Amino acid sequence: MLNCSIIQTQHIKLLFLDSDYAESGDKDRTFFAFKQILLIILKIVCYYAPQTLPLECKLNGKPGTMKHSYLTITLLAAALAGCAPKEQKVTIEAGNIKVTATDTNRGASEVRAILERDKAYVDSIKSPVLGEAAVALEKFIPESPLMNFAADALMQMAQQHSNRKIDIAITNKGGLRSNIAAGTITFGDIYNVFTFENRLAFLTLNGEQLTQLCKEIAKAGGEAISGMRLVITKEGGLVDAAVDGKPIEPQTEYRIATLDYLSQGNDNLTTLAQGTDLEITSHLLRDLMVEYIKKETADGRRIDAACDGRITIKE
Numbered sequence: 001m002l003n004c005s006i007i008q009t010q011h012i013k014l015l016f017l018d019s020d021y022a023e024s025g026d027k028d029r030t031f032f033a034f035k036q037i038l039l040i041i042l043k044i045v046c047y048y049a050p051q052t053l054p055l056e057c058k059l060n061g062k063p064g065t066m067k068h069s070y071l072t073i074t075l076l077a078a079a080l081a082g083c084a085p086k087e088q089k090v091t092i093e094a095g096n097i098k099v100t101a102t103d104t105n106r107g108a109s110e111v112r113a114i115l116e117r118d119k120a121y122v123d124s125i126k127s128p129v130l131g132e133a134a135v136a137l138e139k140f141i142p143e144s145p146l147m148n149f150a151a152d153a154l155m156q157m158a159q160q161h162s163n164r165k166i167d168i169a170i171t172n173k174g175g176l177r178s179n180i181a182a183g184t185i186t187f188g189d190i191y192n193v194f195t196f197e198n199r200l201a202f203l204t205l206n207g208e209q210l211t212q213l214c215k216e217i218a219k220a221g222g223e224a225i226s227g228m229r230l231v232i233t234k235e236g237g238l239v240d241a242a243v244d245g246k247p248i249e250p251q252t253e254y255r256i257a258t259l260d261y262l263s264q265g266n267d268n269l270t271t272l273a274q275g276t277d278l279e280i281t282s283h284l285l286r287d288l289m290v291e292y293i294k295k296e297t298a299d300g301r302r303i304d305a306a307c308d309g310r311i312t313i314k315e
Contacts, residue, residue, distance in 0.1 A: 125188075128186060133184075139179060144307065149303065150171055150193075154171055166256070168225065176224070190290055201280045205256060206254070207248045211238075219236040239314050263280065
């Protein structure tokens, strides 16, 4: 290991090198710890030291006979060369390039073939018809047809994938990324709404925690809920909350179906992170929606949803 102390004088005395060969008489000098940054220190030296001044170096040899040696000048010269500016001649030519029809069509057929191939693949995934929407499913607050459809479908599908009674289903309106027009519903339509890879999750809250969650929903101006009803104010306050038509009991436990993302307390629904008996499944929300629509279609029903007063604003 080498340690280096730099002293700048009229002659720019440099580099007292302390190594395994250091003389015992020089041990009282102050040396800077030096390991892998020798080159950086030397570059600093050569930056501040005028190149026209003589450099006097002192190397402490083990026998103590190599004082005022210039053996380190070679190392300094290498560092100096490294930090000296390099000049490189660059020629830049500018001008107008004439673009012809031949140029613009060059390779177009190959590119078109790639795009058509990929479009055909994407269309084969997005185009299958799942069912039919009786009305336009749109998103707005405090509740909307799209939000109610998503929450009710989540409630029904969650119950099918759980051996426990589900009291409430909650998803966030921010996760609904598009509306669904009235008429044919394709897989592409569902993908446009449920774009995230969110998975079905279950958790349990007691009544006190659920009331706090309802306050967070009220503050957000409403979320997609199923199984309970809320009365909120325009300012985001909670007036009343009920589950299955009954007031929330503080010590009662409520089983909730939601998303893995929300179960972590995201999107300002922080109370969900306090849930117990957390179970995150492998079921994607998007797949559950597809399964729900297919089942409704098989039973001869169109997808229908409306605002039903599950979240109302007290005037």
